[in-house]
Structures are given as structure tokens and as C-alpha cells.
Amino acid sequence: MSVLTSEYLKMRSVRSTYLxxxxxxxxxxxxxxxxVTVAGTYDAASPGRQAIARIAYLEEVFVIVPQLAMGVLGVLAMTSEYTTGLIRTSFAIVPRRWPLLAAKAATVTVLSLVIGAVAVFGTYAAVRSAIGDRFAGAYASAFGDRLPLLIALTLTVPVFALLGLGLGALLRSPAAAIAVVAGLVYVLPIIIGNLPEPWSETLGSLMIGALPRQLIGDSNASSVYGSLLSPLGAAAVMIGYAAVPLIAATVLVRRRDV
Structure with a gap:
């Protein structure tokens, strides 16, 4: 418990957390x-254009912002100690080392889950209030109909945070770890989306961005992602994104001198 409290205080005391x-x-x-911008454009359009106008679900589009932000938070939670040399003191206090990583993981998970929920649900509520019944009622459906996907989107945020934490422990470089996290959000989906079939569909189904809809049994037909996984398969892949780097980091941290 003392290790967990210490990690909580560390996270509260650094400016990067608030940023x-x-x-x-x-x-x-x-x-x-x-x-608000697209609603104004819709209102100014002719009835014919309004009839065919469509809008993407913006909470799905903008979830990459909290994903990346919490991924960076996870990276910095580990690499900042290597950068400042504080890691030597931390390992001296916690010689078995793995409890330190576990405490960081718990702290990062709780914070990123809360922030992810606020960001995803807050974005949905803000967009729904602005769009109203425009765009063929895209945001007019009952909240309960959207709830499973909103929860699934929220869960991807702590996954990115834990992925960042694991990569930070493995690479010990904030630049390198953040580059990998950013590549998973922005670069890799573009590359995979341009591959020939069946690779595009197969690999696209494994991307983090493809998992929320597959987790609830829905399709990614209108995106660059694939839809080959079952809900259980999507859940397993999502857990793997968070767990595999952390397990590898735990093994490596125990074997390194520092």
C-alpha cells in the first residue's frame, strides 16, 4: 500500500500529469x-443536400486524443524516473522491483479510466446537444443504444496508458516509447489500410481502433479497420495490448542493473 501511495503522490506532483x-x-x-460548425453548415444547406448529408460519430473520431494523451502519461510515469535518475532510489526502496511497476500500473489505470470515461461520454453529450436530430437522426437514437460502444471506447484509453507504461519500462526513452504509441494511433492503421486483401482486413481487425466495435459485436465496415474478431477475440487482443508489454517489462526490469 505504501508503494501505491508513493506512486499516487509522484503522479500528482509532476506537471506532465496535468498537461x-x-x-x-x-x-x-x-x-x-x-x-457546432457542421450543424451550421447543415442548416445552411438546401433540403436536397440535407437529405443525403451524413456525419461520423465524433466521439469515435476524437477518442484518439485521450488515447494518445494517456499513452504519453503512461510512458512518462516510467521514463521520467530514468531521465532524472530517481529510478535508482525507487529500486533501492523496492528491491523486488515488480511491486513498483504494479503500483504504477494501478495508478495509471485508475486515472486513465476516469479521464477516458469523462472524455468519451463528455464528447458524446456535447456533440449530441449540438447536432440534435440533424444528419438523418445520427445522434437521435436512445442513449442506451450507444452505451455499449461508449464503454468499449472508454476501455481503450487505459489500454493505451498501460501500453505506454510497458513501452516506457522496456525502452527507457520517452521519445522512442511515445513514437511507438503515436505510431499505433496514427501511422500503422494508414499503412494497413493500404495493404491488399486479405492482409488489410486481417491485420486491420487487430488494430486498437478496430476493437471497440468488434467488442460489442458490431462491424467496422465504414472505416479502414477489419471486423474479423468475435467479441471474446477482441477482448483478448485488447488485454494483450496492455498485458504483453507489461509482462515483458516486468521480466526485463528484474534482470537489469537499473
């Missing part, structure tokens, strides 16, 4: 700003 949390929550304002 990444602020960035994650900015998705609410971004979603609202875009929703």
Missing part, C-alpha cells in the same frame, strides 16, 4: 466545436 489530462479532456471542446 496530459488537460489534453485528453480537450477532446470535449474539439468535438463540440466541430459539431
Amino acid at each position: 496530459t489530462v488537460g489534453l485528453a479532456l480537450s477532446t470535449i471542446l474539439l468535438g463540440l466545436a466541430l459539431a
Whole structure:
């Protein structure tokens, strides 16, 4: 418990925590700003254009902001100690080492889950209030109909945080670990989306961005992602993104001198 308390205090005491949390929550304002803009464009369009106008679900589009922000938070939670040399003191206090990593993982998970929920649900609420019944009622469906996907989107945020933490422990370089996290969000899906079939569909189904809809048994037909996984398969892959780097980091951290 003392290790967990220590990690909580560390996270509270650094400026990067507040910056990444602020960035994650900015998705609410971004979603609202875009929703207000497109709503105005819709209102100014002719009835014919309004009849065929469609809008993407913006909470799905903007979830990459809290994903990346909390991924960076996870990276910095580990690499900042290597950068400052504090890691030597931490390992001296916790010589078995794995409890330190476990405490960091618990702290990062709780914070990113809360921030992810606020960002995803807040963006949905803000966009829904601005869009109303425009765009063929895209946001007019009952909240309960969207709830499973909103929960699934929320769960991807702590997955990114734990992925970042594991990569930070493995690479010990904030730049390298953040580059890998950013590549999973922005770069890899673009590359896979341009591959020939069946590789595009197969590998696209394994991307983190493809998992929320597969987790609830829905399709990614309108995106660059694939839809080959069952809900259980999607859950297993999601857990793997978080667990595999952490397990590898735990083994490696126990074997390194520092």
C-alpha cells in the first residue's frame, strides 16, 4: 500500500500529469466545436443536400486524443524516473522491483479510466446537444443504444496508458516509447489500410481502433479497420495490448542493473 501511495503522490506532483489530462479532456471542446460548425453548415444547406448529408460519430473520431494523451502519461510515469535518475532510489526502496511497476500500473489505470470515461461520454453529450436530430437522426437514437460502444471506447484509453507504461519500462526513452504509441494511433492503421486483401482486413481487425466495435459485436465496415474478431477475440487482443508489454517489462526490469 505504501508503494501505491508513493506512486499516487509522484503522479500528482509532476506537471506532465496535468498537461496530459488537460489534453485528453480537450477532446470535449474539439468535438463540440466541430459539431457546432457542421450543424451550421447543415442548416445552411438546401433540403436536397440535407437529405443525403451524413456525419461520423465524433466521439469515435476524437477518442484518439485521450488515447494518445494517456499513452504519453503512461510512458512518462516510467521514463521520467530514468531521465532524472530517481529510478535508482525507487529500486533501492523496492528491491523486488515488480511491486513498483504494479503500483504504477494501478495508478495509471485508475486515472486513465476516469479521464477516458469523462472524455468519451463528455464528447458524446456535447456533440449530441449540438447536432440534435440533424444528419438523418445520427445522434437521435436512445442513449442506451450507444452505451455499449461508449464503454468499449472508454476501455481503450487505459489500454493505451498501460501500453505506454510497458513501452516506457522496456525502452527507457520517452521519445522512442511515445513514437511507438503515436505510431499505433496514427501511422500503422494508414499503412494497413493500404495493404491488399486479405492482409488489410486481417491485420486491420487487430488494430486498437478496430476493437471497440468488434467488442460489442458490431462491424467496422465504414472505416479502414477489419471486423474479423468475435467479441471474446477482441477482448483478448485488447488485454494483450496492455498485458504483453507489461509482462515483458516486468521480466526485463528484474534482470537489469537499473
